[in-house]
Amino acid sequence: xxxxxxxxxxxxxxxxxxxxxxxxxxxxxxxxxxxxxxxxxxxxxxxxxxxxxxxxxxxxxxxxxxxxxxxxxxxxxxxxxxxxxxxxxxxxxxxxxxxxxxxxxxxxxxxxxxxxxxxxxxxxxxxxxxxxxxxxxxxxxxxxxxxxxxxxxxxxxxxxxxxxxxxxxxxxxxxxxxxxxxxxxxxxxxxxxxxxxxxxxxxxxxxxxxxxxxxxxxxxxxxxxxxxxxxxxxxxxxxxx
Numbered sequence: 001x002x003x004x005x006x007x008x009x010x011x012x013x014x015x016x017x018x019x020x021x022x023x024x025x026x027x028x029x030x031x032x033x034x035x036x037x038x039x040x041x042x043x044x045x046x047x048x049x050x051x052x053x054x055x056x057x058x059x060x061x062x063x064x065x066x067x068x069x070x071x072x073x074x075x076x077x078x079x080x081x082x083x084x085x086x087x088x089x090x091x092x093x094x095x096x097x098x099x100x101x102x103x104x105x106x107x108x109x110x111x112x113x114x115x116x117x118x119x120x121x122x123x124x125x126x127x128x129x130x131x132x133x134x135x136x137x138x139x140x141x142x143x144x145x146x147x148x149x150x151x152x153x154x155x156x157x158x159x160x161x162x163x164x165x166x167x168x169x170x171x172x173x174x175x176x177x178x179x180x181x182x183x184x185x186x187x188x189x190x191x192x193x194x195x196x197x198x199x200x201x202x203x204x205x206x207x208x209x210x211x212x213x214x215x216x217x218x219x220x221x222x223x224x225x226x227x228x229x230x231x232x233x234x235x236x237x238x239x240x241x
Contacts, residue, residue, distance in 0.1 A: 065129035082110030
């Protein structure tokens with residue numbers, strides 16, 4: 001059986017056609033991201049989440065390295081989003097309800113995501129695994145409103161993805177590290193909910209997502225596998241071939 005992250009990326013590419021409809025949906029409403037994100041992670045299906053999503057997710061992974069590569073796939077997605085798109089829209093983001101610069105807050109989120117990428121990559125290598133590389137992405141962002149809406153989708157989905165995959169981690173030390181990351185991701189999600197006009201804490205319990213559910217939310221943004229292999233110098237991402 002192939003590693004979970006490879007299956008995840010393959011399924012993403014097979015579902016590439018969904019990107020066009022997602023673009024139209026996001027472009028049609030500045031609040032679309034909030035509605036979609038809450039539809040994925042805010043519903044009060046607590047028993048179903050505990051009984052179905054988490055155990056099912058636990059059977060999808062072969063090893064701790066497999067789980068970490070799944071997390072790294074999502075962290076690459078988030079970091080690339082902020083790194084590549086924040087410079088395009090930072091002057092249009094304005095201030096949050098507290099009078100602080102949204103662009104400065106998101107720059108901090110970007111830096112956190114880069115630290116997550118570096119930490120996961122180093123941990124996978126320490127476990128003699130091969131870290132998955134950064135892919136090629138198309139986020140369909142057209143303006144500041146869709147930038148913020150898409151950021152909200154990514155952060156809320158990331159929180160629930162970590163919750164769904166946590167049950168598959170065997171090493172208690174790795175579970176602790178994953179918990180530290182997901183706690184920060186939840187802070188990101190709460191802030192982006194706030195600036196998108198959505199309640200920062202929509203439910204008393206987070207809803208875990210299975211890899212298939214994560215795919216439905218984040219998959220259409222990935223358009224090619226590993227455009228930038230790990231270890232290469234920084235620069236423009238150019239797919240092989």
